[in-house]
Amino acid sequence: MGSITESVSTNLAKKRRSGFTKTLVRVLKYSGVRLVSLFLTVVVGIYMTIMIANMGGYVDQMMKAEISERITMQVGRNPAFQNMDPATRAELAEERIQSEIERLNLDQPLAIRTVGFLRNALTLNLGRAQNLTSDTGSRNVRAIILERMPYTLLLMGSSNLVLFFTTLFLALALSRKYGSFWDKVIIGLSPSSSAPSWFYGIFLILIFAAVLRVLPFGGVMDAPVPKDFIGRALSVLKHLTLPASSLIISSFFYSIYNWRTFFLIYSSEDYVEMAKAKGLGSREIERKYILRPTLPTIITSFALLLIGLWTGAIITETVFQWPGLGRVTYQAIGLYDTPVIVGTTIIYAYLLAITVFLLDFTYALVDPRVKIGGGERPQ
Amino acid sequence: MKNFLNTLRSITRYPAAIFSGIVVLTLVISAVVVVIAIPYDEAISLWRGGVDVWGRNPRNVPPKWVNWFRQEKLVETIELSVEDEQVTIEEDVTSGGTLITTYTFYLDFDYDTFPQDVVLYFDAEFDEKNPFVSAKWITPDEREIKLGNFAIDATVTRPLSQDSDLKKRLDGVNPQIGLFDDPETEAQVPVKGTYQIIFETINFEEDSSVSPDILLLGQVYGWAGTDHLRRDLTLPILWGIPIALAFGLLAALGTSILTMIIAAVGAWYGGFIDGAIQRVTEINLVLPFLSILIMVGTFYSRSIWTILGVVVALSIFTGGIKSYRAIFLQVKESTYIEAAQAYGASNGRIIFRYLIPRIIPLLIPGLISAVPAFVYLEASLALLGIGDPVLPTWGKVINEAYQNAALYRGWYYWILEPAVLLMITGLGFASLGFTLDRIFNPRLRGL
Numbered sequence: 001m002g003s004i005t006e007s008v009s010t011n012l013a014k015k016r017r018s019g020f021t022k023t024l025v026r027v028l029k030y031s032g033v034r035l036v037s038l039f040l041t042v043v044v045g046i047y048m049t050i051m052i053a054n055m056g057g058y059v060d061q062m063m064k065a066e067i068s069e070r071i072t073m074q075v076g077r078n079p080a081f082q083n084m085d086p087a088t089r090a091e092l093a094e095e096r097i098q099s100e101i102e103r104l105n106l107d108q109p110l111a112i113r114t115v116g117f118l119r120n121a122l123t124l125n126l127g128r129a130q131n132l133t134s135d136t137g138s139r140n141v142r143a144i145i146l147e148r149m150p151y152t153l154l155l156m157g158s159s160n161l162v163l164f165f166t167t168l169f170l171a172l173a174l175s176r177k178y179g180s181f182w183d184k185v186i187i188g189l190s191p192s193s194s195a196p197s198w199f200y201g202i203f204l205i206l207i208f209a210a211v212l213r214v215l216p217f218g219g220v221m222d223a224p225v226p227k228d229f230i231g232r233a234l235s236v237l238k239h240l241t242l243p244a245s246s247l248i249i250s251s252f253f254y255s256i257y258n259w260r261t262f263f264l265i266y267s268s269e270d271y272v273e274m275a276k277a278k279g280l281g282s283r284e285i286e287r288k289y290i291l292r293p294t295l296p297t298i299i300t301s302f303a304l305l306l307i308g309l310w311t312g313a314i315i316t317e318t319v320f321q322w323p324g325l326g327r328v329t330y331q332a333i334g335l336y337d338t339p340v341i342v343g344t345t346i347i348y349a350y351l352l353a354i355t356v357f358l359l360d361f362t363y364a365l366v367d368p369r370v371k372i373g374g375g376e377r378p379q
Numbered sequence: 380m381k382n383f384l385n386t387l388r389s390i391t392r393y394p395a396a397i398f399s400g401i402v403v404l405t406l407v408i409s410a411v412v413v414v415i416a417i418p419y420d421e422a423i424s425l426w427r428g429g430v431d432v433w434g435r436n437p438r439n440v441p442p443k444w445v446n447w448f449r450q451e452k453l454v455e456t457i458e459l460s461v462e463d464e465q466v467t468i469e470e471d472v473t474s475g476g477t478l479i480t481t482y483t484f485y486l487d488f489d490y491d492t493f494p495q496d497v498v499l500y501f502d503a504e505f506d507e508k509n510p511f512v513s514a515k516w517i518t519p520d521e522r523e524i525k526l527g528n529f530a531i532d533a534t535v536t537r538p539l540s541q542d543s544d545l546k547k548r549l550d551g552v553n554p555q556i557g558l559f560d561d562p563e564t565e566a567q568v569p570v571k572g573t574y575q576i577i578f579e580t581i582n583f584e585e586d587s588s589v590s591p592d593i594l595l596l597g598q599v600y601g602w603a604g605t606d607h608l609r610r611d612l613t614l615p616i617l618w619g620i621p622i623a624l625a626f627g628l629l630a631a632l633g634t635s636i637l638t639m640i641i642a643a644v645g646a647w648y649g650g651f652i653d654g655a656i657q658r659v660t661e662i663n664l665v666l667p668f669l670s671i672l673i674m675v676g677t678f679y680s681r682s683i684w685t686i687l688g689v690v691v692a693l694s695i696f697t698g699g700i701k702s703y704r705a706i707f708l709q710v711k712e713s714t715y716i717e718a719a720q721a722y723g724a725s726n727g728r729i730i731f732r733y734l735i736p737r738i739i740p741l742l743i744p745g746l747i748s749a750v751p752a753f754v755y756l757e758a759s760l761a762l763l764g765i766g767d768p769v770l771p772t773w774g775k776v777i778n779e780a781y782q783n784a785a786l787y788r789g790w791y792y793w794i795l796e797p798a799v800l801l802m803i804t805g806l807g808f809a810s811l812g813f814t815l816d817r818i819f820n821p822r823l824r825g826l
Contacts, residue, residue: 041658045665052671055678062678188395191809194751195802196759202777202786202794210786217787314669315759319781330763333673341670349665 034360038353042346043122049345050117053338057110063336064106071096104130117342124350126343131335132328141343144328151220152312152324155240159247160305163255168298171259172286175267186256193254198315201246205319208242215242218321243320247313262297266290295366303359307351310344386740389818396814402807403747410621422618426610426771433609434536437495437596439783441792442604442612451491453598459484459576461590478582484593486574488519493556493569495596499526501535505587512589513579516558519572524548524558526576531589604792606776607783615771616796622772623754623804626687630753633691634699635746642700643734646707647726656700663696669759676765683767686760690753699745703738710737740819748812751805758801773797 054060075081075093084092101107120127126141134144177183208215215238216222222235266272267290275285291298312326321327325344332340363370390396417425425432437456446452459466461482469481503510514526526545529537539545539554549557559569580589603612645656675689710716711734719729760766761774762781780786780793 037658038661041661042665045662048662049666049671052674055674059678191399191806191813194748194755194805194809196755198759198762199755199798199801202781202798206786206791206794210789210791314673315763318763329667329670330673333670333677336678341674345665345667345670348667352665 030360031357034357038357042349042353043118045349046121046342046346047114047118050114050121050338050342053333053341054110054114059336059338060106060110063104064101067100067104067106068097071100117338121342121346124346126346127339129332129337129340131337132332132340141339144340145325145343145347148323148325148328149310151322152317152326153309154236155243155247155317155322155324156309156312158240159244160309162244163248163251164302164305167252167255168259171256172263172291174256174260175263175290176282178264183260186253186260189253190257191254192249193251195250196315197247197250197313198319199246200249201243201316201319204242204246215239218319220323239322243316243322246316246320262294263290266294293367296363299362299366300359303355303362307348307355310348310351386818390815393814393818395810396818399807399810399814402803403811406620406624406804406807409617410624413617414621417614417618422614422771423769425614426618427769433605433611435498435594436605436609436611437598437600438605438609439607439788439790439793440495440598440600440605441790442602443599444602445792446599452489453492454488454490454494454595456597456600457486457595459486459593459595461592476585478587480580480582480589482578482580482591484576484578484591486576486593486595487572488559488569488574489571490569490597492598493559493567495540495598496555497539497558498594498596499535499537499539500592500594501531501537502590502592503531503533503535503587505582506584508583508587510583510587510589511581512591513581515577515579517575517577518558519570519574520561522562531580603796604790606779606793612776612793612796615773615776616800618771619773619776619797619800620804622683622770623757623801624750626683626757627750627754627804627808630687630690630694630756631746631749633687634694634749635742637691637695638699639703639735639738639742640730641695642703643707643730643738645700646704646711647730647734653704656696656704660696660700663693666693668693672756672760673763673765676760681765681768683757683770686757686767690756706738706741707734710734744812744816744819746812747808747815750808750812754804754808755801758797773801 072093075089075096081089081092105113126145128139129141129144132144133139134147136143136147138144174183174186205217209217218239220236220239221232222238226232226235269289272285272289275289280288310325312324312329314326314330316322317324317326318330329341329344331337390400435458440456441453443455446455461468463484465485467481467483469483471479471481473479499514501512509530509532511528511530513528516524516526518524524545525548526539527542529535539558542554545554546552546557552560556567559574561568561570576593578589578591580591582588601611601613603616606612641656645653671693672686672689676686679685716729716733719733724732757766757772758774758777761772762778764778766772766774766778774797776797777794780790780797783790783793785791785793
């Protein structure tokens with residue numbers, strides 16, 4: 001008798017253990033494959049960006065021509081060289097041109113430089129900018145990016161977080177009042193989101209800065225700079241109002257509409273009817289039966305929002321002269337500064353890859369139907 | 380056909396759809412009318428023609444119709460030509476054979492502000508001896524101001540604001556103000572009434588002649604105002620319509636059709652091709668869209684066709700392809716597809732004859748909703764300074780306005796006109812696409 005129960009219990013124990021190992025193996029195998037494929041994606045994406053940033057070698061020619069013209073003019077205008085005869089001056093100019101070309105590594109063929117860029121980028125050795133400098137005078141790309149990042153994060157963070165939580169909350173409230181006046185208003189105003197944020201930015205500048213003169217045209221700080229911290233903080237807040245508002249307004253109504261439709265679809269499910277019939281309170285229904293299934297999508301949205309904060313809104317930042325990463329990227333492109341462009345892109349790529357990878361695990365945690373490495377993910 | 384009519388009928392149930400449909404239709408018709416009325420070559424020459432085309436317009440002035448909303452009327456741009464009926468011409472031949480012609484121009488001035496400038500134009504024909512002109516200005520209250528005596532070359536343009544002698548004669552006041560100012564009042568208020576401008580031209584030869592012209596550069600001009608280069612803004616405003624629509628529609632169509640085909644191919648063949656499409660989509664997610672566009676525009680070509688191509692290429696492999704693929708995967712399992720395979724239909728035939736037509740109703744609202752995004756994209760690129768350098772587009776106008784600090788200097792019309800048109804176009808298409816989406820999308824039906 002005892003031996004039977006013993007063997008049964010050991011069999012059960014073995015099953016539990018092998019169940020555990022099976023899951024572990026499956027998860028590890030899936031993670032491994034996913035990591036490799038994500039890494040390859042990042043590599044290819046970065047390489048393509050590098051190639052485009054160099055326009056297949058065309059940028060090299062342009063840079064060389066620009067250097068040659070600039071230095072020749074410099075040497076020609078320099079009063080110290082006026083007494084030289086043209087031949088020596090030309091030689092001097094040539095020397096300087098050569099050394100500038102060498103400084104920028106333009107004498108190496110493009111293929112080698114691209115591989116170098118790629119290797120550096122992947123190891124997050126962001127290198128030195130070619131033409132841009134940070135405000136502190138450093139050419140270190142990491143310093144340039146770190147200097148600009150807080151401003152972008154402030155702008156994008158404040159507007160997107162406000163937008164995300166407000167629209168979610170309002171949409172949830174709205175989904176309960178399907179067909180009401182506010183519902184129609186939101187639906188009617190949704191197409192307003194077709195306009196990008198800089199468009200609303202221009203109108204906001206027109207109304208509040210040009211006509212009413214209560215808010216500034218752009219930038220991040222008053223001039224002269226206030227002496228105390230509170231003054232400075234308030235000044236930044238004042239300058240933050242218009243750009244953040246334009247970012248919020250441009251997505252506001254459509255976001256509410258989207259989430260509200262989304263919640264409506266989930267609240268028209270049979271099990272919600274069942275819960276109502278059971279007599280559960282509406283708060284409880286919302287929490288357990290509507291929010292819970294929508295959680296994967298909400299989390300995805302939030303995660304993608306977080307990494308989107310990074311890139312900044314290039315045009316909005318330009319319109320408001322906001323010193324953020326978006327504007328730096330734009331300036332870098334204008335100055336042919338590949339290291340900076342690649343620097344911002346690689347960080348975004350890594351963030352995206354990590355987020356996508358982590359999301360897979362989050363789905364498994366949140367949605368009991370999902371098994372890592374097995375079957376389709378809920379989209 | 381009946382299906383189509385039914386769909387139309389269901390669309391008309393939504394007032395938003397009708398309204399936005401009318402807006403879209405108006406835009407499309409206007410685009411066609413503009414392209415026919417002002418052919419492309421003419422538009423380009425008007426937009427880039429140079430001083431010959433714009434020289435006779437004032438600089439940075441709002442449109443004529445702002446005067447309807449103003450108490451103090453702004454001066455309009457008036458040209459008095461020698462062919463006008465009110466100009467009186469007297470001819471007199473002296474004993475030496477010289478021909479003295481006296482032209483009297485009458486200017487009715489009923490405005491509360493001063494013009495930007497008064498420009499005298501002279502067109503002369505002569506062999507060797509330059510003709511001579513003596514010009515006088517008579518105000519409505521009978522004051523006579525000497526404008527100057529000067530010899531004339533073949534063509535003379537004489538902006539009175541640059542005339543320092545005249546300015547001295549007016550006690551240091553700028554001529555365009557001084558010629559109109561009421562000397563009785565302290566403040567600068569123009570005298571209203573009929574001004575006379577008298578030119579006495581002396582021709583020393585038989586066939587020589589002088590043809591004078593007066594241009595009053597006002598504070599308003601045209602239906603849309605002018606920009607910093609004196610260009611009439613009606614041209615880019617009108618021509619912006621076909622360009623924006625063409626770009627938006629072509630980009631939306633190209634993207635939608637290619638997305639559809641590629642999603643269908645991927646879903647049908649499955650396996651390696653499907654996996655490859657997924658990988659390419661993921662790579663595309665990493666690439667910075669706007670940065671790449673800016674890079675292509677800066678380094679390669681700013682032509683609108685290049686930009687269009689790159690935009691479509693980058694827009695195909697995005698979220699849309701995933702949702703289409705999901706739908707195709709569902710459709711793939713239907714029985715009629717199985718039947719098609721049974722009768723030996725080729726893969727191509729199945730994809731194009733059976734799979735794709737199923738998704739076209741779903742495609743249309745997406746297509747229309749995508750148009751505003753592309754229209755604004757073109758305007759964004761122009762705003763950043765990498766728009767097409769040749770074409771007169773709305774984005775270009777906004778870009779130039781922004782670079783000339785229009786908002787700061789009070790030239791609001793310069794930004795508002797293209798912005799309002801962008802908004803109408805965007806809202807029209809977005810509303811239409813939005814409403815169509817609610818009609819066609821089965822998941823949204825009834826919501």
